[in-house]
Amino acid sequence: MDIQEISELFPLFYTANPETLEWLLSIVDEETYAPDETVITEDDWGKAVYLIVSGWVKVRSHYHYQESTLEILSQGDFLGEMEILDESIKSIEVISLSDVRLLSISAQRFLQMLFKDPQLHHRMLQLTVRRVCQLYRRLQLHQQSPKMKLIKTLIKLGDNYGKSTEKGIEILQIPDQDLADFADVSLEDFQQCINQFQNQNCLEVDSANKCLYLTNIKQLNHLAKQL
Incomplete structure (x- = not known):
């Protein structure tokens, strides 16, 4: 360097x-x-x-x-x-x-x-x-819903470390329990929210390459405002 x-x-x-x-x-x-x-x-x-x-x-x-x-x-x-x-x-x-x-x-x-x-x-x-x-x-997020906590966490990781790709903002597929801990949500709530984000086309999981794609940041921000 x-x-x-x-x-x-x-x-x-x-x-x-x-x-x-x-x-x-x-x-x-x-x-x-x-x-x-x-x-x-x-x-x-x-x-x-x-x-x-x-x-x-x-x-x-x-x-x-x-x-x-x-x-x-x-x-x-x-x-x-x-x-x-x-x-x-x-x-x-x-x-x-x-x-x-x-x-x-x-x-x-x-x-x-x-x-x-x-x-x-x-x-x-x-x-x-x-x-x-x-x-x-x-x-301050401690009293917020699990969905809000996870959205804010994903957006933070995307903003700080994400890589722009054709699929969206790429971040590492962090192990479920680690990401749940970091977002301050239970593992069960975490898995439910991730499934919802995938169904809403906001998130794509590429386990083969150990990547998560935030495919629609605008939608995630919109969801956060609605909660």
Whole structure:
């Protein structure tokens, strides 16, 4: 990767100085994972910051023998920055949902970058606040119907990570339980809603290629307004 590629791929580095990006490329480590591998263990938090170059991951909580998917992330996202600034979180790990390529930078070197580049520091604060706002919006959805929650989740994934194709917006076919957890709906409600979306020609499932196609975003947005 060159500095232009990394600044275009990662919103975190949109405003970073070219010198910062040159230094970053000289110190990062590249890692690759196959589907269903542990990318970050609970003991890894606080040691490094991780930048997703390609692929999809889930952030999973495991507590009292129960597991739940808290977040779905993909290309351009980064993880671990908050844990190097505060106490590391527990019982949280990151698992690959597809082939994954990421870059990692040690906590010490990431902090050095922030101190050297005020623009990068400011940008990270902006993105952290944005994440908190997104969390608030998800909490506001808690009292909404399962159908509304799932529509909003699919639209978010399409907007953030979707690829435009002739069939519609393509995203990964995330395992049912993981997507249900992320949308905060039961597995039964999830499956009923997915069937409804397919019958309404808003969604196409391509299990052979592990893809979901949002075939009619306008209709999904229209359904959300009606609920």
